Amino acid sequence: MALFDLDNTLLAGDSDFEWAQFLIEQGVLDQEVYEARNQAFYDQYKAGTLDIHEFLDFQLKPLARHTRSQLDAWHREFMQRKILPIVTAKGRELVKRHLQEADLVAIVTATNSFVTRPIAQEFGVEHLIATEPEQVNGEFTGKVSGTPSFREGKITRLDAWLASRGVQWGDVTESHFYSDSLNDLPLLQRVSHPVAVDPDPTLKAHAERHGWPILSLR
Template sequence: MNLALFDLDNTLLAGDSDFQWGQHLIEQGVLDRELHEARNIEFYEQYKAGTLDIQEFLDFQLKPLSRHSRSQLDAWHKDFMEKRILPLITLQARKLVNRHMLAGDLCVIITATNSFVTGPIARAFGINHLIATEPEQRDGEFTGRVSGPPCFRDGKVVRLESWLDHHNLTWLSFLESWFYSDSLNDLPLLKKVTRPVAVDPDATLRAHAEKNGWPIISLR
């Protein structure tokens, strides 16, 4: 058996779901545009530059979940999927996922974006396994805090290895392991797999891939 890991934002998606969720809530009038949009853009630029403080960002991004009922959030998310996410899913991305599924590989989306935002997106790709940053819940409602370690940078390796252990698996369970990512933030996990692949990469990841002979592909 082989393992196929997929980053989500700017990899399988031709855009960033975390950023788009914030913009969607602004568009719905849930968040104040003047106060929220500039901060949302600032955090996104920090992420791309590799300077993001993940705890500061999660405090900003998860707080809105705590201010509304789960039923209301789910209704907004359904609209979010239709208007902002489905247009970001390219045919090339679907073909890549389907190729690994047809090969019988264990397919997993692993993303720093929280599981509330990304769960329905994983299902849209037909991928049953999602490892994501987990928003804390109490009695089915979100508290605005994070549960466990964020699935970000080295945290992706930690979360993945914990997930594998929970499923009675290790790296040695797989003949080969792929990880597809666009971001320099994913270098810790890219260095762990046998088949790292840079997808529409940022400049830092592109340079690293070229230096190490990693494949560079585009799903756009």
């Protein structure tokens, strides 16, 4: 099994951050109100101090203010303007290699599935474990559904996904997880092959202490 973080791992940037910036540029979100908060949350994430529920309240509420058709139209433009320029060629190749080896491949990300599912499809990855926005009749409510896919929550969500496939963690003979972030240490410590990808300073130091491979996809 090969698991990939998305933001700052397969992408040379952060889709969460870029989505909010895109909405600000579109005039959907007020720049003065949202830009500083968006940057503050991003800084907290990088520092390992993010309150995920506070952040999700900030991130998901705008989804509830617009119809799904309008959001989908914006997302298509977002993919072209913000995401494709930060998709790394080396990231594509790494994912392709695991798919060709018939590994079970999934992207495991804290970013919500509305933002990330089309990005996973761009990489040719069918399976996405992401934070799920609550929906009623196909429209977003602005709330989160279930456990956020963040820190230890990634393990919770991964186990639930495996169980839905009739698989337990003990059935997995080899497991890889690629990530850039200290926030992913719980899942990195669980797999048999943890790989630090363009890691932040905390993860880099941890990887060096434990002899983990350090890889750059940039």
